[in-house]
Amino acid sequence: MLDPLKRLRDGTLFVSDSATAPIVRASTLARPVFANRKEPEAKRGFKQLFQPALHEAYAAPADQPALVGFGLGVLRSLKNGPVLWVRQTFLDGETGRVFPSGLREYGLDPDKIVLVQANNVRDLLQAGLEAARCKALAGALLELAGDSSLYDLTASRRLSLAARSNGVPLLFLRSAARAVPSAAETRWHVRTLSSSPLAANAPGKPVFEAELLRSKRGAEPKTFVLEWNPDAGEFKERTERSAASTVATDKRTASLSGSVVSFPAYGQAVSDGRRRAG
Amino acid sequence: MLTDKEHGALKIVAGDERALALGLVSGMTLADARARVPSIRVLPVDEAADGRLVKRLALACEMFTPLVALDPPHGLMLDVTGCAHLFGGEEGLCKRVRQLLVRVGIKVKMSLAGTPDAARALARFGKSVIVLPGMERRAVATLPIAALEARNETTVSLSRAGLKSIGDVSARPLKVLAARFGQPMVDRLKRILGEEDIRITPLRAPPDCIAERQFAEPIGEIDSILSVLSGLAREASVMLERRGLGGRLFEASFFRSDGIVRRLHVETAGSARDPDSILRLLRLKIETLADPLDPGFGFDLVRLSVLQVEAFRQPQKSLDGQQQDESAVAMLVDRLVARQGSGKVLRCVARDSHDPELASGFVPVGSPVVSAEWPEPEKTAPPARPLTLFEPPQTIEAMAEVPDGAPVRFRWRRVLHEVARAEGPERIAAEWWHGEHSRPTRDYYRVEDSQGRRFWLFREGLYERNEGERRWFLHGLFA
Numbered sequence: 001m002l003d004p005l006k007r008l009r010d011g012t013l014f015v016s017d018s019a020t021a022p023i024v025r026a027s028t029l030a031r032p033v034f035a036n037r038k039e040p041e042a043k044r045g046f047k048q049l050f051q052p053a054l055h056e057a058y059a060a061p062a063d064q065p066a067l068v069g070f071g072l073g074v075l076r077s078l079k080n081g082p083v084l085w086v087r088q089t090f091l092d093g094e095t096g097r098v099f100p101s102g103l104r105e106y107g108l109d110p111d112k113i114v115l116v117q118a119n120n121v122r123d124l125l126q127a128g129l130e131a132a133r134c135k136a137l138a139g140a141l142l143e144l145a146g147d148s149s150l151y152d153l154t155a156s157r158r159l160s161l162a163a164r165s166n167g168v169p170l171l172f173l174r175s176a177a178r179a180v181p182s183a184a185e186t187r188w189h190v191r192t193l194s195s196s197p198l199a200a201n202a203p204g205k206p207v208f209e210a211e212l213l214r215s216k217r218g219a220e221p222k223t224f225v226l227e228w229n230p231d232a233g234e235f236k237e238r239t240e241r242s243a244a245s246t247v248a249t250d251k252r253t254a255s256l257s258g259s260v261v262s263f264p265a266y267g268q269a270v271s272d273g274r275r276r277a278g
Numbered sequence: 279m280l281t282d283k284e285h286g287a288l289k290i291v292a293g294d295e296r297a298l299a300l301g302l303v304s305g306m307t308l309a310d311a312r313a314r315v316p317s318i319r320v321l322p323v324d325e326a327a328d329g330r331l332v333k334r335l336a337l338a339c340e341m342f343t344p345l346v347a348l349d350p351p352h353g354l355m356l357d358v359t360g361c362a363h364l365f366g367g368e369e370g371l372c373k374r375v376r377q378l379l380v381r382v383g384i385k386v387k388m389s390l391a392g393t394p395d396a397a398r399a400l401a402r403f404g405k406s407v408i409v410l411p412g413m414e415r416r417a418v419a420t421l422p423i424a425a426l427e428a429r430n431e432t433t434v435s436l437s438r439a440g441l442k443s444i445g446d447v448s449a450r451p452l453k454v455l456a457a458r459f460g461q462p463m464v465d466r467l468k469r470i471l472g473e474e475d476i477r478i479t480p481l482r483a484p485p486d487c488i489a490e491r492q493f494a495e496p497i498g499e500i501d502s503i504l505s506v507l508s509g510l511a512r513e514a515s516v517m518l519e520r521r522g523l524g525g526r527l528f529e530a531s532f533f534r535s536d537g538i539v540r541r542l543h544v545e546t547a548g549s550a551r552d553p554d555s556i557l558r559l560l561r562l563k564i565e566t567l568a569d570p571l572d573p574g575f576g577f578d579l580v581r582l583s584v585l586q587v588e589a590f591r592q593p594q595k596s597l598d599g600q601q602q603d604e605s606a607v608a609m610l611v612d613r614l615v616a617r618q619g620s621g622k623v624l625r626c627v628a629r630d631s632h633d634p635e636l637a638s639g640f641v642p643v644g645s646p647v648v649s650a651e652w653p654e655p656e657k658t659a660p661p662a663r664p665l666t667l668f669e670p671p672q673t674i675e676a677m678a679e680v681p682d683g684a685p686v687r688f689r690w691r692r693v694l695h696e697v698a699r700a701e702g703p704e705r706i707a708a709e710w711w712h713g714e715h716s717r718p719t720r721d722y723y724r725v726e727d728s729q730g731r732r733f734w735l736f737r738e739g740l741y742e743r744n745e746g747e748r749r750w751f752l753h754g755l756f757a
Contacts, residue, residue, distance in 0.1 A: 062693075062731065065665055069757020072665075082607050096666035096754055100626035100638035104652045105661035106757065110626035111649065114607075115640060116614055117622045130613055136606035192757075194698060194730040195660070202701030203726035205660040206757045228757070231657055 046224050046237055049215065050074055052167040053185040054132075054160035057210075061176040064095050064145070066192035069106070069228065070208050071141045071171045076108055076233045078169055081138025083108075084131040086116045086124050091145060107230030112138075121148045125155055132162035132170050139169040147177050156182035179213075187214040193225065205229060207238070291323050328352060335379065336481055338537040341492075341579045342375060344484040353401070355394055355478050364492075368408050382537040391417065394478050395469035399425040399444070414472030419445030425470065428463050435459075444470065485529070485583035487521075489513035496535045496576025500564070503532075503571075503580065507560055510582035511553035524549025524590035526644075530560055532571065533579040540571060545620055545644055547608045549588045555609060562616040611643050620644055628652045633709055634753070635669065662704075662724070664734040664754030676735065676750035684723045685735065690752050695727035703737070724756070732756035 055074075059067040075083055087098070100110040118124035124144060131140035144151060156172075160183040163170040172184065179187065189211040195204035204227075211223045226235040288308035297318065302311045311318060336346045336354050342365065345357035358371060365371040368390055379386045389400035391409040399418055400407055403425035409417045418425070421444045423436050436459075441447050447455070448471055456464045468474040489510040497503060507530060518524060526549060532540045544559045564571055614623045624640035627649040631637050641647045656662065676688035684700035702723030720736040727733070734754035 062729075065731070065755040065757050068665055072757075082603075084610070096664075096668040098640070099634075099664055099667035099754060100628065100640065101634065101653075102661065102663040102665040102667070102754065102756075103626065104628075104638075105655045105663040106665060107655070107661075110628070110638070110652060113626060114611060114614075114643065115624040115626075116618060117624065118618070119622075123618055123622075126617060127614055130610060130617075134606055134610040136603035137610070192730040192732075194728070195726060195732070197699050198660070198701070200701070201699050203660065203699040203724050203732055203756075206732065207730065208757075230655065230661055 046210075046226070046235065047077055049186055049212065049219060050078055050169055051164075051185055051217075052169045053164045054156060054170045054172060054183065055186045055188070056156075056172045056174060056179075056182060056184040057188040057190050058177065058179060058213075059173075059175045059190045061145070063190060063192050064091075064175045066206075066208050067173045067175055067190050068095075068141075068143065069206055070188075070190045070210060070226075071143075071173050072103070072106060072108060073226075073228050073235055074171060075139035075141065075169060077235055079138040080109070080112075080233060082112045082114065082136065083138055084114050084116065084127070084134075084140040085143075086118050086127045086131070086140065087143045088121075088124060088145060089117045089119055091143060092117075094145070105230065106228075107233050121150045125150060125159070128159055128170065128172075129162055132159055132168050133166055135166045135168065137168050139171065141171050141173060143173045143175075144177070145175045147180075151180065151182075153181050153183065156184060160184060184214075185216050186212060186219070189213055196227070288320075333481075334539075335382065335384070335537060337539045338378065338382075338533060339375065340482075340531070340539065341378075341533040341581070342371065344482075344488065344583075345478065345480040346482075347478040347480050349394075349398060353398065355398070357394075357478050357480070358390070372406075372408060378535075378537055381535070392472045393469050393475045395466065395476075396472050399427075399470045412472070414470070415448065418470055419443060419448070423447060426463065426466055428459065428466070432459050432463060485585050486523075486587045487514055487517050487525070487584040488581060489517065489583075490579060490581035492579045493577070496573075496578050497580075498573035498576040500571070503573075503577070504557070504561060504564075506580050507582065508553065508557045510580065511556045511560070514582050514584060515551045515553040515556070518551040518584065518587070518590070522590055523587040524551045525556075525584040525587055526550075527584070527586035528556060528560070529583045529585050531579075531581045531583065532573075532577045533581070534574050535576055535578045536574055538574065542567075543585075544616055545612075547611045547615070547643055548605075549590045550612075551590060555612070559612055559616045562613060566617050615643065631709070632706065634663065634667070634706065660724075661756060664732075664756045667754040668752065671736070671751035671753045674735070674750050674752045676737075681748070682721075684725065685750065688725075688735065688750065688752075690733075695729075695731070695733070697725050698728045699726040700724065706736075722753070 057067055057070060072083075085098070098115060100113075103110045103113060116127045118127060121144065124142060128140060128142045131137055151172075159170060159172075162168075191209040191211075193207040193209050195207045198204050206228045208226050208228070209223060210226055212219060212221055214221070225238040227238055229236055290302060290304050290306045290308060290311055292304055293302050300315050302315065302318070308320065332348060332352055332354065336348055339346045339354060339356055343356050343358050343361045345359075347355045347357075349355040356375070358368075362368045362371045365374050372388060372390060375388065376386050387401050387406055389397045389404070389407050389409065391397040391400055392411055392414050396409065396414045396418060399421055400409065403421045404418070407417060423433055423441060423443065423446075425444055426433070426447070428436075436447060441450070444467070448467060452464050452467070455467070465474065469476065491506050491510060497506070514525070514528075526546055528544045528546075530542045530544075532542075534540070542560065542563050544556070544563055546555075546559070550556060611623060620642050623643050625643050626638060627641050627647050628638050628651065629636055630650045672690065674688045674690045676685035678685045684702055685697055687694060687696050689695070700723050702725075703721035704723075705719060705721050707719045708717045718739040720738055722734060722736045725733045725735050732755070733752055734756065736751055736753055738749045738751065
């Protein structure tokens with residue numbers, strides 16, 4: 001327990017904001033206390049990085065599903081409320097259409113999701129702007145694959161302003177795109193990681209690597225390894241990429257399933273222990 | 279001069295005034311006409327285009343009454359019951375209708391009478407007149423018997439009997455006429471005489487609620503149009519409120535002075551009657567039109583009709599403000615629908631089916647489809663269904679170590695994926711009640727490759743029974 005940050009989180013360290021302010025327990029601190037101080041701002045957890053504003057996440061084309069999973073996860077963990085999801089129509093051919101049963105299995109409430117199929121980037125940005133102006137939304141997801149000259153500094157500034165003044169978190173998901181200067185609060189790069197295997201080497205819960213590339217508030221660049229927990233609707237931060245290193249050894253292990261039985265009684269107990277790490 | 283083919287010869291079916299003055303009448307063959315006047319201009323007749331024109335005029339005539347019907351050939355029937363006073367009496371109304379049609383470049387013959395059949399007979403076979411109520415019998419008396427529009431034999435035998443006009447026929451006992459020529463002819467006679475009335479079937483069902491404004495001088499400025507619309511929205515709102523209704527589908531019609539009508543539709547997610555929100559949606563619609571509202575020489579009349587109504591649900595004020603949130607989201611949805619189109623804004627529905635392709639889907643937000651219960655996902659397990667689904671499933675090339683096991687590697691979109699983890703099979707049989715044509719059973723596998731990408735694959739057919747080639751497909755992508 002030498003790490004002061006960890007002690008702060010656990011509530012075993014007390015801080016005093018100023019001479020007049022009463023001593024506050026760190027774990028109950030709300031945002032305003034830290035708002036104008038850059039130093040602690042930089043050290044806050046993953047979720048706290050998503051202030052209600054515009055955020056960008058980039059990914060390689062093949063990581064599009066991970067990007068969507070990351071975006072849905074972030075919005076769900078911030079608030080369980082109505083979400084607007086704006087998607088380019090052509091993505092249905094590239095990644096398949098959105099599958100509501102899959103959203104349910106991912107721990108979301110499909111009744112709270114409104115999907116907008118945008119024919120072009122203009123419609124997409126327009127719908128995004130409408131969403132940013134609706135205070136009642138828990139957030140909005142904008143999926144824009146490929147580069148577009150329409151999404152420039154002005155467009156992102158407009159989105160960012162609307163999102164911030166109405167307190168709506170806006171996630172701009174960009175796959176197969178080059179980063180352009182923008183007014184986004186944070187910029188991320190998302191990659192998929194191997195999951196922690198379950199019994200019989202079954203794929204576990206989704207794991208992503210989210211690299212914080214840039215933050216307006218001055219948070220240090222950092223890489224998070226996140227495991228999505230559909231039941232809690234939260235990401236669990238993992239300290240090491242444990243699963244990735246084991247791929248080589250597991251690779252040849254065929255699944256133990258028969259033609260009908262999917263889980264044999266014996267399994268790899270090790271994996272369970274590993275999943276608790278972090 | 280218009281011609282049409284009849285029995286292999288080109289015959290004249292219509293001519294303009296100059297042609298008539300030269301003695302060229304319809305029914306003449308083109309060769310005869312050419313022999314008399316070599317310099318005539320001839321065009322083939324285009325029934326479809328005529329039909330389109332008449333239909334367009336019918337819609338333009340909706341500015342006078344919502345009950346407009348086509349009256350073929352080339353006729354329009356307007357039910358103006360209770361409308362005339364808006365245009366300064368029947369005289370004024372007829373003048374306005376004539377003005378509109380003449381401006382379009384149409385020669386008009388029109389009559390106004392107590393029954394549709396009387397009006398038709400007078401317009402087609404008599405002079406343009408306005409018949410006072412109850413005077414139909416006198417008005418039609420001088421019309422030729424052709425106005426009965428009966429079968430040819432009927433007309434011929436009537437004239438052989440010396441009956442030349444409607445008046446002559448109507449003087450005969452109806453029973454005798456019915457015995458000789460059949461009941462339909464007598465019914466028609468009665469209707470022409472104004473003794474029996476039928477309703478016309480309008481082109482479009484009359485809306486539930488209409489608010490409109492007419493202008494002495496056509497208006498064209500977008501600002502004045504919007505201010506008119508805001509007044510109309512307020513009127514419609516009062517009307518709806520009085521009846522305890524709210525609108526689901528609104529239509530703004532703009533009647534241009536040259537007979538062109540432009541209609542805009544606005545749909546709402548719930549029943550609405552707040553004039554401001556109706557106006558906001560209309561304004562959005564006008565601003566985002568692909569082909570902007572062209573006033574031309576100005577609009578004569580602007581109308582706001584409510585095409586679909588339902589009982590208005592009073593928004594309930596709750597303490598936690600949740601209701602407010604819901605209505606805020608509903609308003610956002612309305613704005614999106616107005617801008618992007620109703621087929622572009624979707625919500626999820628669950629269906630009672632274990633076939634993954636049928637189990638859930640998207641429908642437009644305004645659709646009345648009710649969602650089934652969402653199945654509860656298994657606790658602590660990773661997601662069992664992918665976030666996206668390919669339709670149809672994508673063919674892949676897969677290699678399995680054992681024929682009934684998970685694949686070891688597979689190729690999808692040219693890339694080879696080494697399978698690192700797999701779970702399965704989850705056997706999903708087709709719905710057997712679809713009988714012979716149901717598709718083969720599928721064995722699904724959740725698979726993760728060495729890069730950490732997660733896929734939903736299946737093998738088609740039962741391994742035990744299917745001796746042939748086993749085909750593999752990729753059906754979805756997990757996050």
